[in-house]
Amino acid sequence: MAKKISPWFLIFLTVQLMSCATYHVSTQSLIEQFANSSTEKKKIVLPIFPYTFFIDPVSGNDLKTIKCLDKSEQEKIIPVTNRTGIRITQINNSRTTFYFNTLLLKDSTITGSKTHFFNAQITPIKFTDISKIEIQK
Helix, strand or coil: CHHHHHHHHHHHHHHHHHHHEEECHHHHHHHHHCCCCEEEEEEEEEEEECCEEEEEEEECCCCEEEEEEECCEEEEEEEECCCEEEEEECCCCCEEEEHHHCCEEECCEEEECCCCCCCCCCCCHHHHEEEEEEEEC
């Protein structure tokens, strides 16, 4: 007699397989990795048959990889793509999430955009106000 598999188990398994990996990086490490980066315009092409739309470019960084730590504190180098997210937790426990490739360091602050399609800038965050930086792949 075969045992039935619980639907809850299938839901749990699906969520685990589809969930994003989360890494963390210190503020100092992030600053060091951005030392040799430059600003570039992100050109977005949106092909919707039979048309092609060119979205206004959003400024961002030119990093292709980021060095960070996984949950067991092992160093990992992950690729930066259009889907790579960053979540910054401030000392007051507020969180800001946006796209990593739009992150820019300016005058001891971090800024970025919540979308690639138009310039939806986050409120600049001071380095001294940051308690945790998480990268989502």
